[in-house]
Amino acid sequence: MSVSMRQLYAAADERLRQDEPVAVTTVVATRGSTPQKAGANMLIFADGAMLGTIGGGCVEADVWAETMRLLRNRTSGLREFVLADDPDDPGGDVCGGTMEVFIDVLTPEAETAAS
Numbered sequence: 047m048s049v050s051m052r053q054l055y056a057a058a059d060e061r062l063r064q065d066e067p068v069a070v071t072t073v074v075a076t077r078g079s080t081p082q083k084a085g086a087n088m089l090i091f092a093d094g095a096m097l098g099t100i101g102g103g104c105v106e107a108d109v110w111a112e113t114m115r116l117l118r119n120r121t122s123g124l125r126e127f128v129l130a131d132d133p134d135d136p137g138g139d140v141c142g143g144t145m146e147v148f149i150d151v152l153t154p155e156a157e158t159a160a161s
Contacts, residue, residue, distance in 0.1 A: 049098040054089055057097050062154050066092050067120060069113045070150045073100050078143030080129060081105065092117050105129055105145060113149050122151045 054070070061068045073086040081101030088098035088106070090113040100106060105127050112125055127145045 051087070054087055054098055058089055058152060061091055062152060065154045067117055067151055067153045068092070069117055069122075070152065071100055071109055071113060072148050072150070073145055074124070074148050075146040076143055078129075080143040080145050082145070090114070090117070100147065101145070109147055109149070113151075116149050116151050120151055120153050122149055124148050 058068045058070060069090045071088045071090060073080075073082050073084050076083055081103070082099070086098075086100045088096055088100045088109075090096050090110060094110070094114065096106075096110065100109060108127050109125075116123060125147055127147060129143050129145065
């Protein structure tokens, strides 16, 4: 789903105002064949909902799972996701590249302190 940065920031702000953490996931680097390039963004909310895309498919599922873990811990981090074809998983990642994704967990407490 193509979503503008303005829409992403508005949605993040709305959730923070509702006292919910939200994560901004950003592709910061890629190597090889990947579904998105650096700069692609997606929001992931504490309830598991997503807005935007960083590539879809298995890589997005992997990013979602790691983001949910970071949201529970309320920590941010840079993670690497390898999109290598797994012969044991016929529906797996087949692009063959690598994506580095920064997962920035925003919390209502941090937003209040910044105000």
